[in-house]
Amino acid sequence: xxxxxxxxxxxxxxxxxxxxxxxxxxxxxxxxxxxxxxxxxxxxxxxxxxxxxxxxxxxxxxxxxxxxxxxxxxxxxxxxxxxxxxxxxxxxxxxxxxxxxxxxxxxxxxxxxxxxxxxxxxxxxxxxxxxxxxxxxxxxxxxxxxxxxxxxxxxxxxxxxxxxxxxxxxxxxxxxxxxxxxxxxxxxxxxxxxxxxxxxxxxxxxxxxxxxxxxxxxxxxxxxxxxxxxxxxxxxxxxxxxxxxxxxxxxxxxxxxxxxxxxxxxxxxxxxxxxxxxxxxxxxxxxxxxxxxxxxxxxxxxxxxxxxxxxxxxxxxxxxxxxxxxxxxxxxxxxxxxxxxxxxxxxxxxxxxxxxxxxxxxxxxxxxxxxxxxxxxx
Numbered sequence: 542x543x544x545x546x547x548x549x550x551x552x553x554x555x556x557x558x559x560x561x562x563x564x565x566x567x568x569x570x571x572x573x574x575x576x577x578x579x580x581x582x583x584x585x586x587x588x589x590x591x592x593x594x595x596x597x598x599x600x601x602x603x604x605x606x607x608x609x610x611x612x613x614x615x616x617x618x619x620x621x622x623x624x625x626x627x628x629x630x631x632x633x634x635x636x637x638x639x640x641x642x643x644x645x646x647x648x649x650x651x652x653x654x655x656x657x658x659x660x661x662x663x664x665x666x667x668x669x670x671x672x673x674x675x676x677x678x679x680x681x682x683x684x685x686x687x688x689x690x691x692x693x694x695x696x697x698x699x700x701x702x703x704x705x706x707x708x709x710x711x712x713x714x715x716x717x718x719x720x721x722x723x724x725x726x727x728x729x730x731x732x733x734x735x736x737x738x739x740x741x742x743x744x745x746x747x748x749x750x751x752x753x754x755x756x757x758x759x760x761x762x763x764x765x766x767x768x769x770x771x772x773x774x775x776x777x778x779x780x781x782x783x784x785x786x787x788x789x790x791x792x793x794x795x796x797x798x799x800x801x802x803x804x805x806x807x808x809x810x811x812x813x814x815x816x817x818x819x820x821x822x823x824x825x826x827x828x829x830x831x832x833x834x835x836x837x838x839x840x841x842x843x844x845x846x847x848x849x850x851x852x853x854x855x856x857x858x859x860x861x862x863x864x865x866x867x868x869x870x871x872x873x874x875x876x877x878x879x880x881x882x883x884x885x886x887x888x889x890x891x892x893x894x895x896x897x898x899x900x901x902x903x904x905x906x907x908x909x910x911x912x913x914x915x916x917x918x919x
Contacts, residue, residue, distance in 0.1 A: 549595060560696065560723050561688045567593060569684030574600050582666055586639040589663070602663040606641040608653055614640055686758070693724045693759045697752050704773045705763070706746040709739045719745060719763060726761035734765045734797040734833050746831070748773060766796035771837070774828045775802070781816040788813075790842035793896035797833055801853060801893045803842040814839050838893075846871070846900065853894035857883035860907060864900075871900045880906045 555561045574591040583589055588605040614635040615624065626632065635642075646653040653659065697705075707721040715730035717739050728747055739745060747763035748770035754760075764770060772789045781787040787806050794800040804813040817839045818825050829837055838856075843849040850871050851859045860874040875883045883904050884891050895902045 565688040573681045586636040709743040726763040732764035768792035793893040805842040
């Protein structure tokens with residue numbers, strides 16, 4: 542039924558390339574052989590197991606019987622009609638191919654107990670029908686898929702919340718499909734950076750924000766627009782973040798256009814902003830380049846909300862800030878010449894500042910009011 546040399550090659554490849562343990566692959570083959578044997582030669586209710594040797598290519602078959610007594614089964618002698626049982630009776634009909642009574646089992650093995658399994662050798666067969674062979678193939682495929690799912694969940698389940706790298710497989714209906722080696726990931730249109738385009742074969746990295754398990758397989762949901770992607774990129778570039786000396790307190794992004802990131806240092810000798818900028822701006826420029834040139838504002842996180850809001854609205858100079866704690870609203874007054882800078886193009890600066898600080902922000906010029914910019918959501 543099997544080409545042993547080809548099978549060994551396939552097993553080696555699956556183990557190396559997909560990370561499926563060899564023992565799981567052998568289990569799949571044994572399950573397939575047992576299924577094929579039962580379909581071709583087995584009897585109703587029979588439990589068949591197989592033991593396959595990858596070294597010799599030989600297979601041993603066994604019949605398994607469960608040890609029972611009259612409290613577990615209803616024994617019906619030939620010619621008798623099956624009795625009517627109460628609805629709450631959980632006994633099943635005795636099947637000599639599936640069951641063995643306790644007293645019989647103890648004649649073979651004295652210490653046998655109820656519920657034990659007894660194993661009996663079956664005659665080996667090599668001649669399987671076409672249907673049985675096809676069934677065996679389906680069982681192998683199913684078992685390999687199950688083993689793959691476990692392998693992927695074990696590896697990528699631990700990496701949820703991290704950056705992963707791979708190669709673009711294809712772009713389909715706006716989604717980018719990524720080959721990650723042992724698994725595939727997808728970046729949906731809403732999780733992409735505006736203005737980016739990808740082609741098959743391109744190297745790409747993204748933030749793994751969710752690992753989904755479904756009957757169709759494992760889906761790795763990736764993002765390049767997620768605020769955490771920006772944070773993780775800085776973590777990879779800035780040793781002070783990786784060591785915990787500098788902390789990222791909050792991030793606000795309009796992916797591909799502009800971001801604001803608030804950082805804090807638990808060491809007064811370490812400048813948190815300088816740590817992210819790096820010498821000659823090398824660190825922030827590396828991150829910006831990965832994000833298709835996204836502009837990144839780095840501000841210091843401050844416990845005082847007034848000072849933090851002032852930092853978040855940079856580069857504008859702020860005149861005064863009044864807080865309404867009940868509404869979590871900040872009323873900001875700026876000079877006329879700072880108004881457009883504080884609001885930003887299309888309201889972008891104030892939107893990002895509001896997301897970064899968690900405060901609603903209303904900006905007015907000194908001595909007057911100003912209409913909100915179009916599409917302003919602050």
